[in-house]
Structure formats: structure tokens, C-alpha cells
Amino acid sequence: MRRLYFLNSALLGSGLIILSTTVSAAEWTRSASVSAGAVYSDNVNLSSTGGESELTPTLKPSVSLHGKGGRARLDLTGALEINGQGGNNDSINPRLQADANAELYERVVFLDLNATATQNAIDPLNITGTDNLSNSSNRTTTYSYKISPYLRSRLKGIADMELRYTYNELNHSESSVGDTSSDTFNLAINSGPEFADWSWGVNASDKTTDNDQGEVSQLSALDLRLGYQINRQWQVNGSVGTESNDFASVQSSHDGSSWDIGARWTPSARTSLDFGIGERFFGNTKRLSLSHRSKRSVLSASYTTELTDSTTLLSNQVVFLVTDPFGNPILNPVTGDPFFTVVDLPTIGISTFVDERLAVSYSLKGKRTTLTLNADMSDQTYQDSTREVSTMGLGATLRRTLSGTVSGDISLNWNQQEESGTGNRESDIWRLQAGVNRQLGQKTHLRFNYSFTDRSSNQFGQSYEENRLSLSLMHTL
Structure with a gap:
């Protein structure tokens, strides 16, 4: 599986050495904290009948490190959740998000590094817990790292070129989940400022993914893009291309031509709408991207149809949010709450599927209160079987500052999942949570949280109810 393992390990080590040398003179921002608490559950085994209660102590140290120099940048946030639960559960659970970039040769040679660690559901249609x-x-626990060297070149205002190679490896703590690695080559040539109202681009990519079982998938594509700026507000754009793919499939063909046509509308600097339709070998495609921002509200929406796999989605996870919807920095992205398990991703594996996804988010900010509404929907059509998975989610969160030292939040979320084809599984999850934060000092705060989860399923033993109470004390070092 790892035919380039030693080469990439050497490249990663060299990149880290170069990066540390380049960032040594940078401006650094450091922070650290530790949180201690306890969590009570009245159904720790997530049983459909006769739940067992348990009180679990937790300890969570965390660190944040940010550095920026003339030729390099590093952003790292990490935390460990240490619990005293014992049994078959992991007593140490890591979370990590690290991103780095270095300019190795001025304006020509660059290097990107990325590493993440997070907990994910193996099969999101089975009981996982929060x-x-x-x-x-x-x-x-999924560990991912990427190393991506690339070259850039500018052809005197006519075109900008980027040639990039990316190696991505995913390892999982559970032996039942196969580890994967991928090699991606990408060449992008885009028009320069000399073309004024016209824009054009050429993009070629080739991605090969394999796993421990020797399964291999390959996705290759070539696209030609053309756009014209009609006026300040409107641009029309389109693309034509071809793709050649090799992956496990029940269809006779997964190659062919592709096309897309659309437009972009920007009535102001705060509002943009990009939309289009097209066609690929698996059928019609649609795309939409909407963004509207005002002083007190932010609205965003996206609709995409992509050919992808769980490896790609896992490696692109955002583990910690560092800014809020209004772009303001979150001073401490690690809270005193337990680490949530990500359950809105597909079943982990190498299977290729068409993911048709809609996501909408709206945030309204008042003087003391912030309201956030979310909605998402996804239809996943697997190419190696007749399996189809549909998910739908709705959520609302209200946060309010009650006084100079006290704040509260409450949220309600609903999620529905359905599987057809190879299986017929359905589940609905309702989750209510409410919490109160109390500032005890300049660097210390106390949080109390209550949550209720109700999961119903058409599968035997896959339904449960759980009440949670948690109390945590967090101190910034």
C-alpha cells in the first residue's frame, strides 16, 4: 500500500526541519489550559432497556501554538481527554489540528503540512453515542497527515501555474477499519491579469487511493474552464472536460466527458451567489454557493454533487473552529465539555460514492444574544453496490450573556438517517442540551451542562434514551 512510504517519511522529516528553522524567528502566540470535571450518565451502555448509570471523572489538558514569520506559518491546536471509565473504552482520546506552510525557495517552491486526530463513527447508522x-x-480514532510540496510560476501576467503533489495517510485505532493512503498529482494553469474581463484555466488531476486489503481506486480528470465578466455584478462561466476512473463499481462505465455552465452574481462586497448545472458520467450535477454578510447576520448556503469517498472527507475535517460565523477569533477552541464523536460522515471505507449535499447556516448576533440555525441534507449513492444513504439534519443554538461573569446556551438538534439497497435501516436522533458558564477569575471558569438524547431505530437494540450531567472547571495556564 505504501509504495512511497519511505520517500514521503523522509520528505516529511525534511519539511519539519526546514519549517522549524524557517519559523524560528517568527512571532509566536502560545496558550495552554487544563480542565477537570465529571460526567454522569443514566445510560452509559446506550441500552434500549434497563440503562446503567455511571459517574466518570475527566481531565483535559490542551495547548495552542501559532507562529508566523516571513517565509513560514504554523497553527496548532491539540488536546487530550483522559477519563477514568476503564473497561473497553479508550481512557486517552486525542484531538489535534495542525497546519503549516513554508516558502522553501522564494516565490517558487512551497511546502504544506497538515495533521489531524479526531474520533469518528465507524458506521454512522449504528449506535455510537455522543x-x-x-x-x-x-x-x-482517526489519525491523518498530509504532506504537499508544490511549485509556482508566473508567466509575466499571462498565466499562473501551480504543480502540486500530495501524500495523505489515514490510520485508525480500531483494527476493523482499514488504513488508507493516497497520492495526488495536480496541475493548474490559470489566466493572468492581462486577460482583463476574460478568464480561463486548465486543471489536470490524478488521485490513487489504496488500503490494507489491497483495494485500489483511481480518479483522473482534465478540465478546461472559461469565464467572462459582463459587468461589475455578473460573470458567466463554464467548463468542459474528460475523466477516467478505476474503482469498484456495479456500473459498466465510470469514464466519460463532463461539462458545466453557470454564473456568478456579486451585487455588493458582502453578497455573492455562484450557481451552475452540468453533467458527468453518473448523471446531472448542480452547484450553488451563497454568502451574505451584514453587521449582525451571516447567511451561507452550498449545494454540491461530488464523486468522493470517506478517506477524502475524513482527511478534510476541521477539528477545531478558530473563528465564529462573524470572523471573530475564538480565544479558546477547546472547551470543558467531552469530545464529541463525529457521526455525520459516511461509513469508513474505500468505497466510492456520489455525494449530493446541501448545507444552510444562518447566524444573527445581538448585543447579548446570538442565534444560529443550521440545516443539512446528503444523498450518498455508492458505486460498488445498490446501497444508498440519505441523511437530514436541523439544528438551533441560542447563546446569551446573562451578566459580566455568567453566560448560558441551549441547543436542539434533529438528525435522520436512512439506508436502502443492501440494507434497510432507519434512525432518528433528537438531542437537547443546555449549559451555563461562570467566570470565577481572569483565567478560570466553571461550566455545568445537561443533555438529553433520544434515538429511535427500526433495528432491534438500536434505540435508546440518555440523560447527561457534566461539571467541569477550566483554568488557562
Whole structure:
């Protein structure tokens, strides 16, 4: 599987050495904190009948490190959740998000590095629980790292070129989940400022993914793009291309031509709408991207149709949010709450599927209160079987500052999942949570949180109810 393993390991080590040398003179921002608490559950085994209660102590140290120099940048946030639950559960659960970039040769040679660690559901249609403190075997810790050297060249205002290679490896803590690695080559040539109202581009890519079982998939594509700026507000754009793919499929063909036509509308600097339709070998494609921002509200929406796999989605996860919807920095992205297990991704594996996804988010900010509404929907059509998975989610979160030292939040979320084809599974999850934060000092705060989860399923033993109470004390070092 790892035919380039030693080469990439050497390249990664060299990149880290170069990066540390380049950032040594940078401006650094450091922070660290530790959180201690306890979590009570009245159904720790997530049983459909006769739930067992348990009180679990937790300890969570965390660190944040940011550095920026003339030729390099590093952003790292990491934390460990240490719990005293014992049994088959992991007592140490890591979370990590690290991103780095270095300019190795001025304006020509660059290097990107990325590493993440997070907990994910192995099969999102089975019982997982909300976090690592539920007695469930349906989760794994996923470790991902990427190394991506690339070259850039500018042809005197005529075109900009980027040639990039990316190696991505995913390892899982559970042996039942196969590790994967991928090699991606990408060449992008885009028009320069000399073309004024016209824009054009050429993009060629080739991605090969394999796993421990020797399964291999390959996705190759070539696209030609053309756009014209009609006026300040409107641009029309389109593309034509071809793709050649090799992956497990029940269809006779997964190659062919592709096309897309659309437009971009920007009535102001705060509003943009990009939309289009097209066709690929698997059928019609649609795309939409909407963004509207005002002083007190932010609205965003996206609709995409992509050919992808769980490896790609896992490696692109955002583990910690560092800014809020209004672009303001979140001073401490690690809270005193337990680590949540990600359950909105597909079943982990190498299977290729068409993911048709819609996501909408709206945030309204007042003087003391912030309201956030979310909606998402996804239809996943697997190419190696007749399996189809549909998910739908709705959520609302209200946060309010009650006084100079006290704040509260409440949220309600609903998620529905359905599987057809190879299986016929359905589940609905309702989750209510409410919390209160109390500032005890300049660097210390106390948080109390209550949550209720109700999961119903058409599968035997896959329904449960759980009440949670948690109390945590967090101190910034």
C-alpha cells in the first residue's frame, strides 16, 4: 500500500526541519489550559432497556501554538481527554489540528503540512453515542497527515501555474477499519491579469487511493474552464472536460466527458451567489454557493454533487473552529465539555460514492444574544453496490450573556438517517442540551451542562434514551 512510504517519511522529516528553522524567528502566540470535571450518565451502555448509570471523572489538558514569520506559518491546536471509565473504552482520546506552510525557495517552491486526530463513527447508522464516554465499540480514532510540496510560476501576467503533489495517510485505532493512503498529482494553469474581463484555466488531476486489503481506486480528470465578466455584478462561466476512473463499481462505465455552465452574481462586497448545472458520467450535477454578510447576520448556503469517498472527507475535517460565523477569533477552541464523536460522515471505507449535499447556516448576533440555525441534507449513492444513504439534519443554538461573569446556551438538534439497497435501516436522533458558564477569575471558569438524547431505530437494540450531567472547571495556564 505504501509504495512511497519511505520517500514521503523522509520528505516529511525534511519539511519539519526546514519549517522549524524557517519559523524560528517568527512571532509566536502560545496558550495552554487544563480542565477537570465529571460526567454522569443514566445510560452509559446506550441500552434500549434497563440503562446503567455511571459517574466518570475527566481531565483535559490542551495547548495552542501559532507562529508566523516571513517565509513560514504554523497553527496548532491539540488536546487530550483522559477519563477514568476503564473497561473497553479508550481512557486517552486525542484531538489535534495542525497546519503549516513554508516558502522553501522564494516565490517558487512551497511546502504544506497538515495533521489531524479526531474520533469518528465507524458506521454512522449504528449506535455510537455522543462522545467517548459511552460504552460503544462503533467508533475509532482517526489519525491523518498530509504532506504537499508544490511549485509556482508566473508567466509575466499571462498565466499562473501551480504543480502540486500530495501524500495523505489515514490510520485508525480500531483494527476493523482499514488504513488508507493516497497520492495526488495536480496541475493548474490559470489566466493572468492581462486577460482583463476574460478568464480561463486548465486543471489536470490524478488521485490513487489504496488500503490494507489491497483495494485500489483511481480518479483522473482534465478540465478546461472559461469565464467572462459582463459587468461589475455578473460573470458567466463554464467548463468542459474528460475523466477516467478505476474503482469498484456495479456500473459498466465510470469514464466519460463532463461539462458545466453557470454564473456568478456579486451585487455588493458582502453578497455573492455562484450557481451552475452540468453533467458527468453518473448523471446531472448542480452547484450553488451563497454568502451574505451584514453587521449582525451571516447567511451561507452550498449545494454540491461530488464523486468522493470517506478517506477524502475524513482527511478534510476541521477539528477545531478558530473563528465564529462573524470572523471573530475564538480565544479558546477547546472547551470543558467531552469530545464529541463525529457521526455525520459516511461509513469508513474505500468505497466510492456520489455525494449530493446541501448545507444552510444562518447566524444573527445581538448585543447579548446570538442565534444560529443550521440545516443539512446528503444523498450518498455508492458505486460498488445498490446501497444508498440519505441523511437530514436541523439544528438551533441560542447563546446569551446573562451578566459580566455568567453566560448560558441551549441547543436542539434533529438528525435522520436512512439506508436502502443492501440494507434497510432507519434512525432518528433528537438531542437537547443546555449549559451555563461562570467566570470565577481572569483565567478560570466553571461550566455545568445537561443533555438529553433520544434515538429511535427500526433495528432491534438500536434505540435508546440518555440523560447527561457534566461539571467541569477550566483554568488557562
